[in-house]
Amino acid sequence: xxxxxPSLRREFWRSPHHxxxxxLTLGAGFVIAHPVALMVGAGxxxxxxxxxxxxxxxxxxxxxxxxxxxxxxxxxxxxxxxRRRDSLLANLTPERxxxxxxxxxxxRGIETATTDSSLGGAGDDPRLRKLDELMxxxxxxxxxxxxxxxxxxxxxxxxxxxxxxxxxEELERLQREVDELKAxxxxxxxxxxxxxxxxxxxxVEVLRKRLERISQARENLALVRSEQxxxxxxxxxxxxxxxxxxxxxxxTARIDATVEHLDQTNKWLAEMDEFxxxxxDLPATDRRxxxxxxxxxxxxxxxxxxxxxxxxxxxxRNGAKNRAYR
Numbered sequence: 269x270x271x272x273x274p275s276l277r278r279e280f281w282r283s284p285h286h287x288x289x290x291x292l293t294l295g296a297g298f299v300i301a302h303p304v305a306l307m308v309g310a311g312x313x314x315x316x317x318x319x320x321x322x323x324x325x326x327x328x329x330x331x332x333x334x335x336x337x338x339x340x341x342x343x344x345x346x347x348x349x350x351r352r353r354d355s356l357l358a359n360l361t362p363e364r365x366x367x368x369x370x371x372x373x374x375x376r377g378i379e380t381a382t383t384d385s386s387l388g389g390a391g392d393d394p395r396l397r398k399l400d401e402l403m404x405x406x407x408x409x410x411x412x413x414x415x416x417x418x419x420x421x422x423x424x425x426x427x428x429x430x431x432x433x434x435x436x437e438e439l440e441r442l443q444r445e446v447d448e449l450k451a452x453x454x455x456x457x458x459x460x461x462x463x464x465x466x467x468x469x470x471x472v473e474v475l476r477k478r479l480e481r482i483s484q485a486r487e488n489l490a491l492v493r494s495e496q497x498x499x500x501x502x503x504x505x506x507x508x509x510x511x512x513x514x515x516x517x518x519x520t521a522r523i524d525a526t527v528e529h530l531d532q533t534n535k536w537l538a539e540m541d542e543f544x545x546x547x548x549d550l551p552a553t554d555r556r557x558x559x560x561x562x563x564x565x566x567x568x569x570x571x572x573x574x575x576x577x578x579x580x581x582x583x584x585r586n587g588a589k590n591r592a593y594r
Contacts, residue, residue: 403559
């Protein structure tokens with residue numbers, strides 16, 4: 269109670285109730301222009317400050333205002349999330365967008381089954397809100413898969429293993445030359461050659477690190493694809509339960525088990541520093557956010573979930589490609 273009093277007083281100061289209190293008390297006293305009226309008005313104003321903020325009608329007004337602010341903040345967070353999600357979807361290749369939209373159709377089937385049956389599903393059913401989280405994770409996995417593939421393709425074209433072998437051979441040759449110069453006592457030539465050896469050794473170290481990251485990227489890519497398949501099959505299993513079993517408890521348990529495993533996937537994604545900007549939960553809200561682009565499948569920038577040449581989106585995906593294992 270003590271913590272709430274200052275808040276109620278601050279709300280009262282900024283409220284229309286305070287304006288009307290001032291008009292009806294102090295304002296009336298000034299209009300009458302009599303000392304007694306001024307004193308009565310000031311007293312009434314003070315009593316209003318003392319009692320009005322604690323009255324039930326004002327508390328309800330403050331609660332409504334707080335709820336409106338909360339809903340406005342939620343709406344802004346949801347709008348920003350939807351913009352980010354649709355942008356991510358628009359930047360995928362047509363084949364990956366098709367895979368996403370196919371799984372979204374499975375989720376629509378789950379929504380239809382829960383709404384049209386005895387499972388008690390509704391627009392804001394907390395079980396259905398978990399579908400939004402599953403599809404958001406699936407979308408991030410698709411984006412990470414694309415970035416990893418582009419990174420590996422670029423490294424494959426440069427033939428990093430071949431570059432490493434050539435650099436190691438050059439380093440061995442230079443080291444032999446340095447040993448020979450030392451044996452002949454050519455001090456000046458040795459110093460110059462050692463600087464070259466140091467530069468070559470640094471290049472070998474860099475190439476080894478690139479090779480390690482290529483290996484790590486391949487492992488991550490395999491895991492990403494495995495997680496995609498797991499999510500795809502689990503969502504289809506949820507649809508089968510929703511359509512065939514007509515059992516609310518079984519459906520709830522299936523969704524809960526899928527989301528529980530999803531926490532492990534999100535933890536693994538959080539450990540991938542190069543994709544940290546793709547990590548993030550859905551906005552904290554009781555409302556459904558959804559998992560599909562705007563009506564008609566139109567995505568930001570005029571992209572649709574259909575055929576589109578890769579070249580038209582190459583520049584928009586350069587950021588993700590360059591972040592991968594930089």
